[in-house]
Amino acid sequence: xxxDRSDQALLQAHVDGDADxxxxxxxxHRDRLWAVALRTMGNPDDAADGLQDGMIAxxxxxxxxxxxxxxxxxxHRVVVNACLDRLRASKIRRLESLPDDVEDRGTxxxxxxxxxxxxxxxxxxxxxxxxxxxLATLPAExxxxxxxxxxxxxxxxxxxxxxxCAEGTVKSRCSRGRTKLAGLLLDLHRPSGDAPHGNPHPDxxxxxxxxxRGPPAS
Amino acid sequence: xxxxxxxxxxxxxxxxxxxxARHDGPTPPEVVARLDERLxxxxxxxxxxxxxxxxxxxxxxxxxxAGIGLLAAAAVVVAGVALGQALxxxxxxxxxxxxxAGSDMVTSQEPGPSDGSADTGGGDAGSGAAEQSPESLxxxxxxPEAAYPTLSSADTGLDADLLDLRTSRTPGLAGLDAAxxxxxxxxxxxAPGRRVGAQVDGLSGVVVFRRPDxxxxxxxxxxxxxxxxxxxxxxxxx
Numbered sequence: 031x032x033x034d035r036s037d038q039a040l041l042q043a044h045v046d047g048d049a050d051x052x053x054x055x056x057x058x059h060r061d062r063l064w065a066v067a068l069r070t071m072g073n074p075d076d077a078a079d080g081l082q083d084g085m086i087a088x089x090x091x092x093x094x095x096x097x098x099x100x101x102x103x104x105x106h107r108v109v110v111n112a113c114l115d116r117l118r119a120s121k122i123r124r125l126e127s128l129p130d131d132v133e134d135r136g137t138x139x140x141x142x143x144x145x146x147x148x149x150x151x152x153x154x155x156x157x158x159x160x161x162x163x164x165l166a167t168l169p170a171e172x173x174x175x176x177x178x179x180x181x182x183x184x185x186x187x188x189x190x191x192x193x194x195c196a197e198g199t200v201k202s203r204c205s206r207g208r209t210k211l212a213g214l215l216l217d218l219h220r221p222s223g224d225a226p227h228g229n230p231h232p233d234x235x236x237x238x239x240x241x242x243r244g245p246p247a248s
Numbered sequence: 249x250x251x252x253x254x255x256x257x258x259x260x261x262x263x264x265x266x267x268x269a270r271h272d273g274p275t276p277p278e279v280v281a282r283l284d285e286r287l288x289x290x291x292x293x294x295x296x297x298x299x300x301x302x303x304x305x306x307x308x309x310x311x312x313x314a315g316i317g318l319l320a321a322a323a324v325v326v327a328g329v330a331l332g333q334a335l336x337x338x339x340x341x342x343x344x345x346x347x348x349a350g351s352d353m354v355t356s357q358e359p360g361p362s363d364g365s366a367d368t369g370g371g372d373a374g375s376g377a378a379e380q381s382p383e384s385l386x387x388x389x390x391x392p393e394a395a396y397p398t399l400s401s402a403d404t405g406l407d408a409d410l411l412d413l414r415t416s417r418t419p420g421l422a423g424l425d426a427a428x429x430x431x432x433x434x435x436x437x438x439a440p441g442r443r444v445g446a447q448v449d450g451l452s453g454v455v456v457f458r459r460p461d462x463x464x465x466x467x468x469x470x471x472x473x474x475x476x477x478x479x480x481x482x483x484x485x486x
Contacts, residue, residue, distance in 0.1 A: 049291050056287070064279065065271040078279045082286055087401065087478055089290050090471065091449040094400035108402060115480050161269040180266040194404060205259070211266075212258035218265060 037101035045092050052089055059102050062182070063109045069177040070113045072166045080116050084109030099191045106184075107192040110174055117170045157218055164214040172207035179204050398447045399455065401469050401479035410467050410481055413444060414457060437475025439468055448478060460485035 033054045035043065040058075043051035056063075063084070067077040088108045095104055165173055171193070178189040179200065186204075190197040255263070275283075397413055399406065441458040448455075451471045458466040465485045468477035 049295070052291075053284075053287055056283075060280070060283070061274050064275040068271050069269075074276065074279070078282060081275075081279070082283060083476065085283055085287065086290065086474075087449070089287070090451060090478075091400060091402050093450050094402055104402070111402075111479065115477060118480060119476065157265070158269045161265050165266070165269075176266060180263045181270040183267070205255075208255070208259040208262040211262045212256075215262065215265060218261075 038097065041092055041095055041101050044089075052092065055101070056085055056088070056105075059105055062102075063105060066106060066177055066182060067109055067113055069162075069165070069181055070110065070170070070174050071117065072162070076116065076120075077113075080113035081109060083116060084112035087112055099188075103188055103191050106178070107194065110178070110192055111194075114170050114174060160215060160218060161211075164211050167214065168207050168210060172203045172210075175200050175203035176207045176211075180208075396445050396447050396452075399449075399453075399469060401449055406479070407481060407483065410455065410483060413446070413455060414467075414483070414486060438470050439477075441468075453478075 040051045040055040067081040071077040190200045441456040444455045446455045453471045456468045465483045467481045469479045
């Protein structure tokens with residue numbers, strides 16, 4: 031049964047003691063919060079922990095919501111903060127492990143588009159794996175900014191509220207993160223046959239310098 | 249949707265790649281089940297909670313403390329003036345005035361002229377009264393231990409509140425009866441550091457000021473019953 035109450039009305043009802051209101055509200059935004067947690071944490075297990083921490087915090091902090099931003103912005107802020115706190119606390123080393131959610135539902139959906147083109151599906155899957163692996167190498171704050179701005183498509187101003195920082199800080203984090211990713215993903219965004227110009231990016235992967243061998247000269 | 253101004257072609261390409269790697273699927277059923285279970289326990293916890301404890305806003309507390317200080321300072325001035333006017337009549341060179349001044353000197357363990365005149369005795373008595381007042385100020389400021397500062401982990405001004413709390417005279421939990429003031433608060437998993445009782449997000453909690461590390465100091469907010477901080481803040485070292 032759907033609940034037609036607005037987000038703010040549901041949150042207020044929760045504060046006033048309505049036992050079901052918070053569940054309705056959280057369920058309404060759960061999938062998008064899950065996507066943010068998943069991409070910020072890098073794997074489903076940590077994402078589930080982060081999302082649960084965020085849900086608990088939001089449940090308990092509902093009384094502190096002042097209505098200065100949309101409820102969904104506030105929910106994102108609480109969940110992202112919970113994820114970042116968890117990342118800092120557990121000092122997860124993104125460089126040590128690649129994301130293991132490559133075969134998550136988003137990938138399966140993308141793959142299904144190419145179910146009659148196995149090569150294209152494999153290429154999509156590999157590209158996604160590379161992007162997520164590169165994303166995982168970024169500092170948590172840069173990663174969170176890119177997830178919210180470039181993946182989820184939220185406006186910079188709203189992301190600034192979510193992350194509790196200035197818009198300029200969000201832009202700076204995104205710019206630095208994209209520059210780093212551009213170096214790591216050179217071969218993905220450069221058309222094939224277009225050889226790179228100038229020096230390689232200092233943070234980029236080492237490019238192969240061995241040319242294909244020809245037949246031995248006789 | 250974003251801020252493309254000033255983006256290089258490489259950055260635009262990265263944005264496209266990131267958008268393509270977006271997660272579009274629903275929350276996995278096992279995660280939904282876990283969240284639903286936790287939510288049910290939160291609801292039942294809330295229904296069984298007693299009425300919330302006394303909540304004191306930090307800003308209000310700060311203003312009240314300043315007000316008490318001003319009031320006490322004014323009282324000291326009034327008392328000093330009144331004493332200054334009264335003493336010449338009561339200690340006008342007789343033995344009672346001299347012995348009173350001598351008594352003050354004994355209790356304060358300060359050397360002074362044993363054969364002081366009436367004016368000297370009056371002056372000592374006056375300074376004794378002036379020294380007492382700051383002590384009464386201190387005790388007045390630290391008396392309400394039952395009232396805890398109120399903090400919200402989502403507050404944008406949390407840094408300022410924590411800086412204020414760090415420099416305030418709020419006693420650490422070691423100086424309080426923790427069992428009485430934080431009933432049911434399990435502090436076993438809480439990180440080491442200076443602990444200060446607080447209302448965190450409307451619940452009993454504790455603020456842990458970790459040992460400063462170089463130019464920074466990490467501060468963690470805990471809600472009673474959870475071993476994981478609800479918020480971690482980095483402050484400049486004191």
